[in-house]
Structures are given as C-alpha cells and as structure tokens.
Amino acid sequence: xxxxxxxxxxxxxxxxxxxxxxxxxxxxxxxxxxxxxxxxxxxxxxxxxxxxxxxxxxxxxxxxxxxxxxxxxxxxxxxxxxxxxxxxxxxxxxxxxxxxxxxxxxxxxxxxxxxxxxxxxxxxxxxxxxxxxxxxxxxxxxxxxxxxxxxxxxxxxxxxxxxxxxxxxxxxxxxxxxx
Amino acid sequence: xxxxxxxxxxxxxxxxxxxxxxxxxxxxxxxxxxxxxxxxxxxxxxxxxxxxxxxxxxxxxxxxxxxxxxxxxxxxxxxxxxxxxxxxxxxxxxxxxxxxxxxxxxxxxxxxxxxxxxxxxxxxxxxxxxxxxxxxxx
Numbered sequence: 001x002x003x004x005x006x007x008x009x010x011x012x013x014x015x016x017x018x019x020x021x022x023x024x025x026x027x028x029x030x031x032x033x034x035x036x037x038x039x040x041x042x043x044x045x046x047x048x049x050x051x052x053x054x055x056x057x058x059x060x061x062x063x064x065x066x067x068x069x070x071x072x073x074x075x076x077x078x079x080x081x082x083x084x085x086x087x088x089x090x091x092x093x094x095x096x097x098x099x100x101x102x103x104x105x106x107x108x109x110x111x112x113x114x115x116x117x118x119x120x121x122x123x124x125x126x127x128x129x130x131x132x133x134x135x136x137x138x139x140x141x142x143x144x145x146x147x148x149x150x151x152x153x154x155x156x157x158x159x160x161x162x163x164x165x166x167x168x169x170x171x172x173x174x175x176x177x178x179x
Numbered sequence: 180x181x182x183x184x185x186x187x188x189x190x191x192x193x194x195x196x197x198x199x200x201x202x203x204x205x206x207x208x209x210x211x212x213x214x215x216x217x218x219x220x221x222x223x224x225x226x227x228x229x230x231x232x233x234x235x236x237x238x239x240x241x242x243x244x245x246x247x248x249x250x251x252x253x254x255x256x257x258x259x260x261x262x263x264x265x266x267x268x269x270x271x272x273x274x275x276x277x278x279x280x281x282x283x284x285x286x287x288x289x290x291x292x293x294x295x296x297x298x299x300x301x302x303x304x305x306x307x308x309x310x311x312x313x314x315x316x317x
Contacts, residue, residue, distance in 0.1 A: 089247045105239050
C-alpha cells in the first residue's frame, strides 16, 4: 500500500555551508539521503513531497567540539509498504522451476510453484520459460512481462530491505486479463 | 552422549499486534496515515521535479503506477474518493477498491476480506459507483 507519511531526518551541516541559503543545501541533502531508501519500519521512501519552502527545519544545534551543526528535518513523503493479506498487481520479472518473481514497484514478490495453481505447469523448453496450462478454452500463461494479481502471504523486514512471498492460488488472483 | 540444543532466551518487547491487511491491522506507524490510490500516486509523481527522480526505487514505482493506474486525471480521482467516502469504508478498503477495480461482489469480498461484513447490496453499490466513474472519465 502507498501512504503519505510524515518522517524525520537528522542532517549534520559542515560550517562551510553556514550561509544565507543553507536551507537549499539541507533540502538537497535530505532528498539525497532519504529518497530511494528502504527501511523495515517505514518501507520504501519513493519521493519527498516537501520543497525548500514547506520543509520544517528545526533550529540548528552546533555539536560541541566538532563544529558541525545538527538539524532535525520533518518532511512528508510517499512511502510504499507491503502488508500480509494485501492483494497487489505486479509484473512478472523472472520465471524458473521454483516459481516466479514479480515486481510490484521497488518490491520483489516471490511466488513459489506450490502457490501456483496445479494446472499451470512449468515449461523450461519455451523461451522465455513459462508456466502454462494446456486447456484450450482457458489458456493461461505466466512468463516475463505478464501482469499478475498476487495476494501477499508473508513479509520479512530487515533493517534495509523487504522481502515478500505471495500466492496466486486464491480466488480471483493470477493472470490479469484485459485492460 | 546426548547433545542438548542450547536454549536461547529471547527477550521480547511488549508483544506487538501482528500486521495483517485482512484484519485491517497496519501497525501504529501507518494506521493514522493517508492511504493512497495507485492513481493518486501516479498523479503525485507527475508533479515531482526531475532532479528527484534519479533512483531505482522511484523509477520502478513510476513504471508500476503508470501500468496499473485506472483513473487518469485529478478530477476523476477526487470524485472517486469523494464517492467512496459515502460508504463509510476503512481507508484501506477504500484504496483497494479503487486499485483493484473489481467487477463482481464475490471478487471484492475475496480480495478485500474485511468487506465480508457488508451486505451484498452495499458492495454492489460501491462497485457500481466505481465502474460508473471509470466509464465517465475518458
């Protein structure tokens, strides 16, 4: 799920930047530090919504004996965090006999072959390799690039990354047709 | 000689309630935040300056939201949120309905299990509202 989340970040500023427009520098530093990062707690930080003018920057504090100033910056960002039980649409990125991987934005979800319906069989001879069934009336194939609807059954968070496994065995999950 | 597996004592902090979208549990970090539609994210990202787009997380997200966005302009997205608000849904249910664009009542109930407590007529009304707006935007 995507959220708008208020987050905080601490930035240390070198005295060389103690100028009139140090805010610009802080803003750029903030973008560089947090955008594109991932934490287990808040998920992926996709983009900071605040600009130079709307950021809340605390009063700077000079750190004794170092000379650097420390600023606490509060900002709003678009974040993405997957939850167990959530249903998401993704694009298949890799297929092998163990199952397949799908990209849901920055997140990779693994769907094991045990969580793919029985009638979809792995076919290593095809290029690219795929899962396909043989019935003619409801032909379905999962290969690189296929759009799939996945239910997330488990997530694992560590400090800087998120892992998720999903299933397409549930009703109304699987290959997305049309649109 | 018998081997004993070492006993590991793990000190656990106060047991946290497990996050589970099916039970509408999102943890204290997120339950009060704004839940965004994929279509809203797509529109927000359009306004982000190019200088902030140089990372893989951003690019992959942009690809995803552009692939799966269902409502393409500010107006229809705002209208959709306003319309769905009338059904007194949880923020998550509301966002998922807008993201997944279900056609059948059973589909909605299966993909968003917490909707099961609502009557079929209510769910039908929600799905009709969404498909009407989807047709209307062109």
